Amino acid sequence: MSDAAKILALHFGLLALLVALQFLLPAYHHGNLARIMVLASYAIGYNLLFGYTGLLSLGHAMFFAAGMYGMGLSVRHLGFTPAPALLAGIATGLALSAAFGALALRTAGVAFMIVTLMFAQAGYLIILYFGEYTRGDEGFVIQQSQRVLWGIDLTQPTARYFAAFTLFAACLLLSLQVIRRPFGKTLIAIRENEDRARMLGYDVFAHKLGAVILSGTVSAAAGAFYGLLFGYAGASFATVQYSILPLLWVLLGGAGTIIGPFIGALFTFYLIDIASGLTDAYMAVVGVVLLMLTLFASQGIGGELRARVWSWLP
């Protein structure tokens, strides 16, 4: 098999497995996997910026929350139906990431990380400040009657699973497509050596801005789906914790691999699930895993797979 065929076989195999699992899994894990697929889509968005462009953002919760609130608020206050509401969420993420990228990309390195952290913090505080509309920390529930998309009731487990699957498949194939095209290859060139990419005549700023917008929009789409599928929008999704989690998923799964975000989200979800059964202080697990990864396995699972077994892993 050629490398291209192997790549297609692996990723479509994963998608086929996920379809099969919908019929096999018991209810508890079925619900978990739907959630993991949405979170993995968020991680895929994060990975496009961190893994492939080499820009470490500490503020992606801002995009996730932008999608969630863009969708949720338009349902709550404007009476949108799910389809236009999802589009509203994605459009909010697109606009925010374009404005944010144009400002933040004037900085680099450590300054970029702190700028992302600060903008995200401001975003979180703005949600609290307009508590009259957003209901702040408490959040608001999206009623069952408002969650019927084209006659399909998204509160039903099967419908919800397939909606999550559709989003995940779209994000996975989109990211696979992006990095196999010249645009994606240029992003990798920028990650490896920005000065050289610039010297070769690539417009580095435009490519980075493209990566921020793509990454922010995918993250917003995940946020919008999360709010709609699970019927809740709250300010806790805009906190620093939700900026750190995608970083953890991507580092664990393997930064700069297409399937890494999914592997990372899956592992972390069950790790936290088990740990929270044992102790209230389950975030300690997140801390230990982050520390161990930076110390001993900075390539993550996907990176190790690529180094040892599948050298063709995109």
Added chain:
Amino acid sequence: MEIGPYLMLASLEGAVTAAVLALTAVGLSLVFGVMRVVNVAHGEFFMLGAVLAWWVATSLGGHPAIGFAAALIVAPVLVGLIAAAADMTILKRLEYDPERTIVATIGLLYIIQQITLMTYGPDARPVEPPFNTRLALPWVEWGESGPALYWPWGLGTTTYKLAVIGAAGVVLVGVWGLMTRTRIGLVMRATQLDREMAQAFGIPVERVYALVFGLGAALAALGAVLVVPIQQAHYLMGHDPLLLSFIVVIVGGLGSLPGTVVAAVLIGMSDGIISVFFTPTLAKILATLLVALVLVFRPQGLFGARPA
């Protein structure tokens, strides 16, 4: 109350915030300046200082002043040792690579915070101040027979709050003296200017780094011990000081100590005053956006002269 006394009260409260903030932020700035490491766990060292202060004060018993005096010494030293150990076991292995140390200190943040939750618990606990006399403050009013003093209701402060401001000032002068007047300060500045050259001249750079990281954390812990009689110790209390310290360090210019102190006073005072007239949330939104824009348009900070 009229606007004048109101403003005076707000500036007094702001000055206390500014004093504690200056200590915390100078610690962060020192670490960034010398080691080029962004320590995201800095707020947790602050929290650890407050929790240890509670622990020392309650286990000693007796007069509050005895427990507090002991906490003032024990908490910063312990926190400094913990930080130095973290530097030697973790940061050194990462060779102080900026991105990886940020991720590692995020990990450290969660570990310290959650271990505190497991051992100390989720409650907020107070530490009694060593002395706490209420002082009423006068205000000048133009009466019929010229200026006259009167004591508006509610305008006042406590001796403890004034002592916090004084103590922070003394410590900051001490840090300045350490950096500019002593041999160890000279060594730190040499390491800051050029790490490799310092090493070539026989300076044990790794030991200097451990010392600086410990000192930075100890300053945060000291600020926390000073504030804990006013605020109460809680396992999530590290979040706001971290954010405010970041803001201060960036506005003051990354790695510049005098800039950091000026910015701490500015941010602390304006945070106090804006919070009185508007909501605290709005004050924080404005401060965070200010910082982001300073970094974007003036990366050397408002007071920094050297280009970054």
